[in-house]
Structure formats: C-alpha cells, structure tokens
Amino acid sequence: MIHFELIAAVGEILRRNARLYPEKLAFEDKSRAVSYDQLNAETENLASQLVALGLRKGQKVAIFLPNSVNWVVSCLATVRAGGVAVPVSIDSTDAELSYRITDADCAFAFVQSARRQSGEALMRNLGRSTVLITEGPECDLPDFATLTKTRASEFEDDCDIDRPAYIVYTSGTTGQPKGVLLSTRSMLWVTAACWAPITGLNDKDVVLNTLPLYHSYALNVAVLSIIATGASEYIMEKFSTSHATELLRTGRFTFMPGVPTVFHYFLSACQTSGEKLLSSVRLCVSAGAIMPGTLNQDFEEFFGVPLLDGYGITETSTMVTMNWPGKWRVPGSCGLPLPGLTARLVDPKTGADVPFGTEGELICKGPNLMQGYHNKPQETQKAIVDGWYHTGDLARSDANGFLTITGRLKELIIRGGQNIAPAEVEETILLLEAIMDCAVIGMPHPMLGEVPVACVVLKSSAKFEEGELISHCKDRLSAYKVPDRIFIVSEIPRTGSGKILRVKLRESLPTA
Structure with missing residues (x-):
C-alpha cells in the first residue's frame, strides 16, 4: 500500500x-x-x-x-x-x-x-x-x-x-x-x-x-x-483561467492539482464557453481549503473527470486525509486518513474521543508529522501533545471513517486556499492613528470561500477615509490579506479576558 x-x-x-x-x-x-x-x-x-x-x-x-x-x-x-x-x-x-x-x-x-x-x-x-x-x-x-x-x-x-x-x-x-x-x-x-x-x-x-x-x-x-x-x-x-485553458487545449496533461477556487473558476469559464477541456486529464485533486460538495459534483458531471478532495496542513507535511478514486465517496467529505496515519476526533475540553457523527477536534499522529516550529518550543509543545498533533480544526466522522471538516477552533480565514491570520491584519490596522479598536473576521464569498472584512472602532472626532485604510494595508500586507470591506462599529464584542467574540461580531453584520 x-x-x-x-x-x-x-x-x-x-x-x-x-x-x-x-x-x-x-x-x-x-x-x-x-x-x-x-x-x-x-x-x-x-x-x-x-x-x-x-x-x-x-x-x-x-x-x-x-x-x-x-x-x-x-x-x-x-x-x-x-x-x-x-x-x-x-x-x-x-x-x-x-x-x-x-x-x-x-x-x-x-x-x-x-x-x-x-x-x-x-x-x-x-x-x-x-x-x-x-x-x-x-x-x-x-x-x-x-x-x-x-x-x-x-x-x-x-x-x-x-x-x-x-x-x-x-x-x-x-x-x-x-x-x-x-x-x-x-x-x-x-x-x-x-x-x-x-x-x-x-x-x-x-x-x-x-x-x-x-x-x-x-x-x-x-x-x-x-x-x-x-x-x-x-x-x-x-x-489564470485563460492560460490554463490555453495549456489544456494541447491535450498534454493527465493530472491537475489545485485549490477549490481554481476548480470553481475553471468550471465557470468552461460552462460559459461550452468547452470540455479535460479530455486528456485522468484526475484532478483539491486541497488547501474546504471544497463544497456541490462544486465537486458539478465539476465531475460537466467534465467527466474525478475531482478528489483531501485535507492537509503544513504541520503534517500536507495531507492527512484523501478521497480515493471510485464511487465510494461521501459528498462534502475530505476522505479517509492516509494509510499509516492515525486520526482521532476528541472533545477539545476533555481530550476524550467523541462518538461517530459528533463534532470534535481532529488530532493526528504519523511519520509525516513536523519536527516542530522553528525557534518556538512553547508553540510546539502546545501543538504536539504525547505525539499527537492538535490541528485546531473541527470535524465529524461517519461510521465508515469518512471525515468532514465542519469548522475551526483556530480563527484562520482561508481565502481561496491562502491562510490569513486575523491578528496579523488587526495589528496592521491598529497602526493607523484614527483606529481605536478593530477585529478582522471571515465572511462567505461565492468564489473564494471566505474573504477578510475589518470591523473598526474610531477614536472620537477622528477623521477617517476607507481608502486610506485599504492603502495602508496594501503597503504592509500581501494582496490576499487586505480586507474586502470595512465596517464601522461602536464596539468590538470581547470575552472577560479580552478575546474577540468573532461569531457574535459576524452575526451582527450584513450578510451580503
């Protein structure tokens, strides 16, 4: 195997x-x-x-x-x-x-x-x-x-x-x-x-x-x-969809890896043009972000080519689970743990294994585990406990072992497969004189999965221009980390210890 x-x-x-x-x-x-x-x-x-x-x-x-x-x-x-x-x-x-x-x-x-x-x-x-x-x-x-x-x-x-x-x-x-x-x-x-x-x-x-x-x-x-x-x-x-289309017309390629956004854009373009360009491709694979089950189904129906979804993280040298070719797949699932790797779903508070169908934190152990975080021994000790890497991701398992990622304990925003740490963007925004407080959260996006939006509390009588904040972020952050929208709010909801209540904040914003 x-x-x-x-x-x-x-x-x-x-x-x-x-x-x-x-x-x-x-x-x-x-x-x-x-x-x-x-x-x-x-x-x-x-x-x-x-x-x-x-x-x-x-x-x-x-x-x-x-x-x-x-x-x-x-x-x-x-x-x-x-x-x-x-x-x-x-x-x-x-x-x-x-x-x-x-x-x-x-x-x-x-x-x-x-x-x-x-x-x-x-x-x-x-x-x-x-x-x-x-x-x-x-x-x-x-x-x-x-x-x-x-x-x-x-x-x-x-x-x-x-x-x-x-x-x-x-x-x-x-x-x-x-x-x-x-x-x-x-x-x-x-x-x-x-x-x-x-x-x-x-x-x-x-x-x-x-x-x-x-x-x-x-x-x-x-x-x-x-x-x-x-x-x-x-x-x-x-x-780019146009360049990929040009390359695939040659009929040279048999295998195409990507993130869900790539397959979303490519499917949309081909549905519009009517071209089914994957005649030579035997398999496509997706990882990096959660793939909607509908995208997987629509892609395979249109092209007639399997699109296998998997779940991976850098700390495990990428892949943890993968779907196998064939009909035995669960829509929306990221598949089964790799051969030779052990995965468990545990209660984040107690560490006890949860029953099938119950949401728990995904932890794993295997030969692909990282050796640690460079120059960060305390972070390493928090992440790897008794040989088990705690992913911070929530998942459910069915009785056959197929895992479906349901959310994150960690507050990463995944924009088209690119990871964004809200705190990094928040630290950048707080450098502006007019900003008293801020929080960055992920909001759903039909193509990218999620995009970052910033909620800011202004200092009293402060002069504020949205364009200035965007320019400030563009100068200091990669383009994919720059907030898509800015919301001015009266306060940032927090816990007693000062942690941002991102779910509560997200629920208070417009959904469009």
Whole structure:
C-alpha cells in the first residue's frame, strides 16, 4: 500500500532519474525546460557552488523567486548541499520578507534581478550579510545561470533525510507566522502513502501545476512528488483561467492539482464557453481549503473527470486525509486518513474521543508529522501533545471513517486556499492613528470561500477615509490579506479576558 521505495535523499532520486530516463522532461515553465539529466546536473552544480560560497550544513536559504524551473532547481540544490530551503512568496511585502529572513536566520537568498535593490536594502537595514544570488547577470553578485553550469569542486550529496530540510511558513492565530520544520522523509512519506497509491501519480503523468510553490501543498505534490515518481510537469507562474485553458487545449496533461477556487473558476469559464477541456486529464485533486460538495459534483458531471478532495496542513507535511478514486465517496467529505496515519476526533475540553457523527477536534499522529516550529518550543509543545498533533480544526466522522471538516477552533480565514491570520491584519490596522479598536473576521464569498472584512472602532472626532485604510494595508500586507470591506462599529464584542467574540461580531453584520 505504501510505496516506501519512493522515500530517499533528493540527490539519490535525481541520479536515479537521470539514469532511467535522461532525456525525459522533468519541469517546464514559460521560459525554459529541463530534462531529468539536466535537472540532476544543474542541481548538483548549484549545490557544489553553494558549498564553495560558504554554505554550511543546516544553514537556511531563502527561495524568493516566482513559480519557475529556477525555483525548483534552487530548492533541490539547497537540500542536496545540506542547507534548509525557506520558500518565500514572491508577492511578500518587505515587512513579510524581513520577518522570514530574520526568523529563519537565512544565510543565502535566491532573488530576481528585479528585486535585487530591495533585497540589498533589506539586508542593510537588518544588518545582515546574507549572500544574494540573482536570476539575471549582475557584475558583483553570483549569477544563477552561471552557478548551475559548472561544479565548483568535489561534491558529496547530503543524504540525511531525517534532518530539517525545509522551513515552510504558515500563519497562526497569534498573527506571527510560524516556520514549520519538515524533513525530506516526512514529505516523501506523503508521496508514498498518498499521491502514489491513492491518486496513482507515476512516471507516465504530465502534471499541470496551478499552485504557488512556496506552499507546503505545492512543495509536496508539485516538486518532491514529481521527482520521486518520475513524472513531468508544467509550472504556471500564476494561475489564470485563460492560460490554463490555453495549456489544456494541447491535450498534454493527465493530472491537475489545485485549490477549490481554481476548480470553481475553471468550471465557470468552461460552462460559459461550452468547452470540455479535460479530455486528456485522468484526475484532478483539491486541497488547501474546504471544497463544497456541490462544486465537486458539478465539476465531475460537466467534465467527466474525478475531482478528489483531501485535507492537509503544513504541520503534517500536507495531507492527512484523501478521497480515493471510485464511487465510494461521501459528498462534502475530505476522505479517509492516509494509510499509516492515525486520526482521532476528541472533545477539545476533555481530550476524550467523541462518538461517530459528533463534532470534535481532529488530532493526528504519523511519520509525516513536523519536527516542530522553528525557534518556538512553547508553540510546539502546545501543538504536539504525547505525539499527537492538535490541528485546531473541527470535524465529524461517519461510521465508515469518512471525515468532514465542519469548522475551526483556530480563527484562520482561508481565502481561496491562502491562510490569513486575523491578528496579523488587526495589528496592521491598529497602526493607523484614527483606529481605536478593530477585529478582522471571515465572511462567505461565492468564489473564494471566505474573504477578510475589518470591523473598526474610531477614536472620537477622528477623521477617517476607507481608502486610506485599504492603502495602508496594501503597503504592509500581501494582496490576499487586505480586507474586502470595512465596517464601522461602536464596539468590538470581547470575552472577560479580552478575546474577540468573532461569531457574535459576524452575526451582527450584513450578510451580503
């Protein structure tokens, strides 16, 4: 059931692939493509150059690049060199990038030439000596293309698959993103227990990747699982329905991962045009946010292609549950726990297991569990108790074990698969002089699932313009975190200890 042969060191996997199918396409983007032989050579060369530049085992390397072949090469080379890859969204503001560089203590960073100046300014302001490697030729900086062409010296791959190899940041309820420590073994265990046996991902598949690579979901299914299974992949820089439509018309693709929003937009566009573009696609998979059962049913009826929904979180190297192909699925359910992983639903107050059909907190234990939060031992101890990871998500199970996510103990807002911590947005809004108090909550959205809205209490006689607040947020937060609407309220309902009563606040607002 579990394909243990897929779990190996990155260098070992790439050398094997170069031997088995050297000319086969590994990854492609709008600018270039690499075969498995080229991928092995480029990552080996770059890894040796990183070591020559001074990278030591365990040092952190920020991957601050757009979705691309270069992103994949940078990440895999970092791991082969013994470094720890730290994916950073290319849409990050300077403040968000600064936090991750500082928190992870990055010694190196891959950046675009277009972001070189802001990267250097950031390093100066932080007083850091981080080595920047640019995608384009720069006379005084190491150049990505040059470094991938030749080996610096004798080089020995790092083969420790149990050490932390990735720090993937995820938003927490405190508003401060947490760096999740993941190993190559834990990540590839998900490949071996989920993507290979359940979805059948294999060396005959050609994958269309719609996901941002800095997410753990994409790092797992669209990078590591591709090389582990020997599949091929086209990497979209950013998802757009029109570009996906153009690519799918070629009939090349057999497998498409995404988030529910991607499938919602794609279905809507194809229903309008009448085109059924998935004739070559054997399977679509969704994770990252709750998928409505109606979307799943409508998608499969229109395209005639299975759309399998699963539930995953960064702290478990992505997947916890997955639906299997075939008719035995429960509408709205995220499926069954992965083989080899144990899941329970417990009363959040007592820790006792709840009966079938009763809502409880989902906790889980398995080989894919994170090694902890980087530099946050207390947060780690709260999250992992006696070996069980407490997800903070509420779910119900039927008598056959199918799980359905019903809500969250944590107050994360999930906008089209992107996690938003309300506290982070609130802290940003409270920097404005006119704001006395504020709360950010998620409101339903027909396409995105949820969007953040801000409720603000103004200081007496304060001058306030909604546009100023939006501009203030855009300057400091990624676009998906910026509130969609602003409500002026007289007070923010709170508990006696000061916690925001978000449910009560949500009920008091207009539903449109």
